Amino acid sequence: MCRDISLEENELSYLVTEMETSYVRLPKNQHYHGWVIVFLKRHASELYELKDKERDEYMKEVSRVAEAVNDVFGAVKMHYLSFGSLCPHLHFHVIPRQIEDDPHHAIKMDEAERFLSEEEYANILERLREAINMKRDG
Numbered sequence: 617m618c619r620d621i622s623l624e625e626n627e628l629s630y631l632v633t634e635m636e637t638s639y640v641r642l643p644k645n646q647h648y649h650g651w652v653i654v655f656l657k658r659h660a661s662e663l664y665e666l667k668d669k670e671r672d673e674y675m676k677e678v679s680r681v682a683e684a685v686n687d688v689f690g691a692v693k694m695h696y697l698s699f700g701s702l703c704p705h706l707h708f709h710v711i712p713r714q715i716e717d718d719p720h721h722a723i724k725m726d727e728a729e730r731f732l733s734e735e736e737y738a739n740i741l742e743r744l745r746e747a748i749n750m751k752r753d754g
């Protein structure tokens with residue numbers, strides 16, 4: 617898992633972009649439309665293992681990505697999830713929730729699968745890259 621997070625494409629996701637402390641990835645399973653994952657580049661399991669400077673930068677990047685996801689997909693509320701029970705490498709799921717989503721329905725990452733065409737992935741990747749770039753150093 618750790619070595620796969622920098623790949624342009626791996627079994628589960630595409631690389632959206634590389635930031636200072638993180639790799640931003642788009643899961644192929646877009647059951648949650650607009651779902652992206654922000655992986656810490658280096659291996660760590662817990663937020664408290666990071667030095668303040670690195671953690672501040674990483675959280676800033678998570679926030680920038682969330683804002684970019686909001687720009688591209690819109691959201692009534694952004695969800696941030698970090699479990700790490702299956703992959704103990706620090707990462708945050710960023711999921712834009714929509715008005716039609718039941719707020720009482722707990723998110724379960726593997727509850728359903730929805731795969732897109734290559735054109736749809738390419739389109740989403742391009743829009744996300746553009747939106748994230750606009751947030752950089754902003």
Ligand SMILES: [Zn+2]
Nearest residue numbers: 618659660705
């Ligand atoms: Zn790792």
